[in-house]
Amino acid sequence: MQLSRAVFAFRDLMMESPSTGGKHMSSTHQKTILQRHRLVVMAMLLLLAIAPNALADRIAGVTATTNMGSNFGTLLANTVNGVGLSSPSLTATHAGTIPSNSWVSSQGVLTGQITFNLGGLFSVNSFSFWNQNGGGPGGNGSTGIHGVQVLTSTDGVLFTPFVGGPSSFAQVPGNTNLPPEIFSFTAVSASYFRFEVLSNWGDTADTGFAEVGFNNAATVPEPTTILLLGTGLSGIAVKLRRRSKVQ
Ligand SMILES: [Ca+2]
Numbered sequence: 001m002q003l004s005r006a007v008f009a010f011r012d013l014m015m016e017s018p019s020t021g022g023k024h025m026s027s028t029h030q031k032t033i034l035q036r037h038r039l040v041v042m043a044m045l046l047l048l049a050i051a052p053n054a055l056a057d058r059i060a061g062v063t064a065t066t067n068m069g070s071n072f073g074t075l076l077a078n079t080v081n082g083v084g085l086s087s088p089s090l091t092a093t094h095a096g097t098i099p100s101n102s103w104v105s106s107q108g109v110l111t112g113q114i115t116f117n118l119g120g121l122f123s124v125n126s127f128s129f130w131n132q133n134g135g136g137p138g139g140n141g142s143t144g145i146h147g148v149q150v151l152t153s154t155d156g157v158l159f160t161p162f163v164g165g166p167s168s169f170a171q172v173p174g175n176t177n178l179p180p181e182i183f184s185f186t187a188v189s190a191s192y193f194r195f196e197v198l199s200n201w202g203d204t205a206d207t208g209f210a211e212v213g214f215n216n217a218a219t220v221p222e223p224t225t226i227l228l229l230g231t232g233l234s235g236i237a238v239k240l241r242r243r244s245k246v247q
Helices: 002-016 027-053 223-246
Strands: 063-066 112-131 148-153 181-197 208-219
Touching: 181 208
Parallel strands: none
Antiparallel strands: 063 112, 112 181, 112 208, 148 181
């Protein structure tokens, strides 16, 4: 958005370039205009360089939905809001699972879909996953997700299997200070991730997990921003070419 504004400001500047009658511009005047162009281009490149780092690390504000219901008063929100983590990071430890810091499915619904909305298009190159652990409800982390298929989407409608994703999550028998499993892969552009839950670790009543966090490799510029940038740069080229022909 900020970049779009900068490009618009830049185009205004181009329009405001003082008229010279088109033919008799002094070399001092040309130099001044060229210097101004260089400054604007440098400012735009700087914005581009800064933008990818603006939202680095754990993507905040992720929301989740499921067709697996919930049990014991747990909420799916407990798996994306950081509750139970030692810090809001992708390497933090999670406390023993209790209803207020994790989510488990409706009784008897052991498989199904969980969809995560990242809140925008991101380049994701890893995610950290904390399974339901020995805190319960099943003993020794048996409630945790076992078999899984990971899918991604850019529009929330068309989901494609993510070949770089894991096909299973580990059982976590412990019940205190549990580290995540961290899955790294070649960055994928996605607005949504989906876990197709295929099985759990043996609990016959519920399936669940404690937390998930997605790592933002870099922000993906909006297509309109790229288009505007391209238009702005070609504008410079045309303007400079005209100037050199006039000389
Ligand atoms: Ca949690």
